[in-house]
Amino acid sequence: xxxxxxxxxxxxxxxLVEGVDLKLPAGALVALLGPNGAGKSTLxxxxxxxxxxxxxxxxxxxxPLRAYTPRELALVRAFLPxxxxxxxxxTAQEVVAxxxxxxxxxxxxxxxxxxxxxQTGALHLAHRPYPSLSGGERARVxxxxxxxxxxxxxxxxxxxxxxxxxxxxxxxxxxxxxxREGRLVLAALHDLNLAALFADRLVFLKxxxxxxxGSPSELLRPELLQEVYEVPFExxxxxxxxxxxxxxxx
Numbered sequence: 001x002x003x004x005x006x007x008x009x010x011x012x013x014x015x016l017v018e019g020v021d022l023k024l025p026a027g028a029l030v031a032l033l034g035p036n037g038a039g040k041s042t043l044x045x046x047x048x049x050x051x052x053x054x055x056x057x058x059x060x061x062x063x064p065l066r067a068y069t070p071r072e073l074a075l076v077r078a079f080l081p082x083x084x085x086x087x088x089x090x091t092a093q094e095v096v097a098x099x100x101x102x103x104x105x106x107x108x109x110x111x112x113x114x115x116x117x118x119q120t121g122a123l124h125l126a127h128r129p130y131p132s133l134s135g136g137e138r139a140r141v142x143x144x145x146x147x148x149x150x151x152x153x154x155x156x157x158x159x160x161x162x163x164x165x166x167x168x169x170x171x172x173x174x175x176x177x178x179x180r181e182g183r184l185v186l187a188a189l190h191d192l193n194l195a196a197l198f199a200d201r202l203v204f205l206k207x208x209x210x211x212x213x214g215s216p217s218e219l220l221r222p223e224l225l226q227e228v229y230e231v232p233f234e235x236x237x238x239x240x241x242x243x244x245x246x247x248x249x250x
Contacts, residue, residue: 001025001061002047002077002153002184008055009042016042017208020056024186026152029179031195032188034205035229040188041082041157043205047186048079048155060153074102078149082157082188084142086130092117092141093126099148116148117141119174121167135162143171147178154178156187160194172198192244196220204228220244 004022008015017039024030032040045051047058049065058065060076068076078099086095096113103109117123122140125133130141139162146154159175160168168191175185176198189195195202196216204211204219206228212219220242225233231246 001059002186003059004043004047004056005059006056007043007046007053007058009046009051010054015054015208017046017205018055020205020210022203022210022213024184026184027179027182028200029176029185029187029198030201030203031199032186032203032205033190033192033195033228034211038205039208040205042208044079044155044157044186044188045081048077049073050079050081071102074149074151076151077153077155078146078151080142080146080154080156080159082161085138089129089131091127092122092130092133092137092144095130095141096144096148099145102149112150113144113148116144119147120144121170136164136167139163140167140171152182153184154186156185158189159187160189160191168194192220192225196242196244216242 002024004020007020008018010016020043032043034040046053049058093113096116097109099116100109100112114123117126120140120143122137122144125137125141130138133141143159160171163171172194175187179185179200199216201213202216202219203213211228212224220235222233222235225244229246233244234247235242235244
């Protein structure tokens with residue numbers, strides 16, 4: 001279990017995340033939602049250990065995150081940041097192989113890299129230079145690098161960014177499958193309906209604070225969505241699923 005306890009992070013005198021208490025169990029796909037500037041990326045960086053909290057603590061597997069060495073952390077959680085890139089002209093295959101560094105050299109490394117690329121539909125890109133790829137192609141290669149780490153926890157900041165609708169559905173279906181296999185997948189998303197279709201649980205942030213958490217059926221309510229996003233919403237049921245749409249004022 002990954003747990004945030006009274007978690008907060010301040011920069012230049014401003015709290016980006018404040019007072020967040022959150023318990024995230026294995027075997028769940030959790031969607032992290034909220035408007036721009038809500039603190040989603042900051043919370044993911046704190047949960048990953050990339051940033052140290054100003055207040056509170058993150059616990060993982062029964063001990064604080066600060067007790068892990070960098071290699072130990074790399075073996076239990078993988079983090080896909082929102083802004084990502086590679087400064088060198090590596091091939092897609094070489095970029096994905098970076099996810100295998102915590103394991104050292106072994107006979108199965110090339111096989112695991114190929115498996116990760118195949119999972120994101122990027123195997124045909126293996127020998128292409130990463131800088132030559134489109135935004136959508138890079139997004140799939142970046143996700144494959146995270147999969148190559150083979151960790152029980154995946155923290156993903158906008159994993160569907162730059163992807164077309166078909167690819168978005170494929171990535172979310174993959175995330176759900178990974179959760180069904182027992183992993184914890186926490187993904188920051190902007191698309192409410194992708195979250196409604198695939199996530200087991202929703203977490204809403206606003207102004208750096210945890211506003212609500214629960215199942216899609218519990219939280220996809222017009223009054224709550226309007227409180228979060230400050231625009232009216234209509235919620236409908238389609239083929240057994242709730243879908244939410246912003247609506248203009250009369």
